[in-house]
Amino acid sequence: VALSLAVLLGGCGQDSSPTGVVALDETAPAAPSQLMKESDTANPNGWLAWSPSTSPNVGGYEVYQYSPDPSREEAYLLVGQTDANTTEYTLPYSYQPQTVYYRLKAVSTAGIKSAWSNTAGVDIGPNQSHEDPQPVDTDPVTQPVKGK
Numbered sequence: 001v002a003l004s005l006a007v008l009l010g011g012c013g014q015d016s017s018p019t020g021v022v023a024l025d026e027t028a029p030a031a032p033s034q035l036m037k038e039s040d041t042a043n044p045n046g047w048l049a050w051s052p053s054t055s056p057n058v059g060g061y062e063v064y065q066y067s068p069d070p071s072r073e074e075a076y077l078l079v080g081q082t083d084a085n086t087t088e089y090t091l092p093y094s095y096q097p098q099t100v101y102y103r104l105k106a107v108s109t110a111g112i113k114s115a116w117s118n119t120a121g122v123d124i125g126p127n128q129s130h131e132d133p134q135p136v137d138t139d140p141v142t143q144p145v146k147g148k
Contacts, residue, residue, distance in 0.1 A: 028114050029055035029106040032087070035120035048089045048122060053106035053114060058084045062113070066101045076103055097125035 032050040039046030048063065063080035066072075080089050091100075099121045106114040 026110055026112060027055070027057065027108070028112045029053045029058050029108045031114040031117045032061060032104045032106055033117060035102065035104065035118060037091070037120070037122045038088075043090075045093050045124065046091050046122075048091060048102055048120065050087050050104060050117065052084075052087050055106065055108070055114075057108045057110070058106050059109040059111075060084050060107050061087070062105045062107055063089045064103050064105070066103075091122065091124050094125040097123065099123050 030053045032053050034051040036049050037046050038049050050061075052058065053061075061082045061084075062078055063082070064076040065079045066075050067077050082089065089102075094100075102120050102122060104117040108114075
């Protein structure tokens with residue numbers, strides 16, 4: 001009985017390490033870049049678009065909006081998430097013209113987040129121009145906001 005128990009607890013001399021296990025890439029992905037507001041007549045509210053992360057291990061993106069102060073790191077709130085293939089976020093409708101600030105993070109398949117993307121100041125609300133898309137790369141801390 002003791003010998004049977006010893007063989008059972010000893011694993012019958014087999015290697016007990018799991019097979020087929022792949023180590024997760026624990027490297028933070030590169031941040032997305034080139035945030036830009038795009039719109040057309042079908043969607044006059046527009047959407048925030050960006051160039052994807054250059055890292056191969058991206059599982060998705062997180063979209064953050066500031067509230068209430070864009071100069072405070074902890075003031076950015078998560079407002080949306082996309083998968084790795086989606087590089088657009090539909091902007092909310094606003095009854096009042098305003099500038100809203102967004103930043104993004106790429107998230108790896110292991111759940112590791114990138115550094116912040118650049119900050120984009122995006123004009124939303126009625127009477128927004130429907131011209132060709134223009135890049136927006138406004139740092140609210142060092143650049144004046146239009147109209148102020």
